[in-house]
Amino acid sequence: MSAQVERTVRDALDHDWAAQHTTAGAPTLLVQPDPYVGLLPEHLLTVVLWAAGLPSNHQRQRRSPAGGDQK
Known part of the structure; x- marks a missing residue:
């Protein structure tokens, strides 16, 4: 899952990149x-x-500081 907050000088977002992603x-x-x-x-x-509307299989696991996985 990616949420990209973008502020550009050209006032343009990369919609092609987002679609490909x-x-x-x-x-x-x-x-x-x-x-x-x-x-x-x-x-x-x-x-x-x-993000709340995404299927749960797109939720990324978070890593604890010790290197173990958390859900």
């Missing part, structure tokens, strides 16, 4: 905050709701 099995969401306003709570809510 998703097709390759890694669902990808692009969020583009206004560069003059910044990241807002609604952007984070969008990401959280998007």
Whole structure:
């Protein structure tokens, strides 16, 4: 799962990259905050709701500091 928050000078997101990434099995969401306003709570809510709607097999396991896997 990838959620990419991007602020670019050109005001352009790489939609082709995101589509390819998703097709390759890694669902990808692009969020583009206004560069003059910044990241807002609604952007984070969008990401959280998007991630919550993903099938559970796309949830990555987190690694503990000791190197063991956590679910």
